[in-house]
Amino acid sequence: MTGERRTRHVVVMGVSGAGKTTVARGIGAATGLTFAEADEFHSTENVERMRSGVPLDDTMRWPWLRDIAAWMADRAAEGRSTVLACSALKRSYRDVLRQGPPSVDFVHLDGSAEVIRARLALRTGHYMPASLLESQIATLEPPEPDESVLVLDVALAPDDLVAAALDGLGLPATAATRR
Template structure:
């Protein structure tokens, strides 16, 4: 495994729906020259249908989804690649499945108020997550603890400012484009 000062092979951009995981993740990946994956694409169709119908997912619904993302992280890292993956990862247990003790995978937590995120969700018409489920997401959210070594950024800023903050906290610069 990589040391703490080593550039991670994967960044998991986490937060509740509407916090900007996909937007920030895509821009961060672009800035770093890494591949971007939206965790939503790893959901089985049954999960998407359930959320589209306005029903919150259970832990039983989430385990196969989280394991599929963890498997992709392992594949990326084993291949010597780097990726930014957007995934809600709301509970510590979910993040433990994704990271499973690796020190070359980092969590980036997009922190914002429920009011700010609700306003953003209300403006979105194209996403399968109904704004009414935001309350359940905040109820489920367990903010990353210091021993998870997260990068925490406020989402009450421009996309570029948020990405700049993430890159600064990670100590990643132009040299991070190279493969491990």
């Protein structure tokens, strides 16, 4: 026993517009897990590339993913649990994220492209244009049976997705958020 407190680390994953940030923030608010938005870890070059409608290639993603994994590992070392909104579209990306803290659970917000397209059409102020949705769908590698991934339907309301994630992952809500 190292004396380290056991921590939980959850990555809410899916294509752009699936509701990752909303659900991850909801999980954080309900549980007290430290929230982070993976988009904030992108380099200026990556953001500008996406803003101009050009998808990132793996070479541009590896440093970003390693930074996110390191952030989770640092929080684990501090004894803090985390919840992160991150696309994590490929198995290899999820494998990099798993190299950070002792364990990572994934919540995959999955569903029809039509539902996601409709959400993207309503979104404002985000650098990721709706035109990149097709490239994200093409890149997405659905989780394999050996991965710890809870799959939820994006058609559910955000509060229902948060509740399903809490239940599916066995995450207790803090006393302040219980009704």
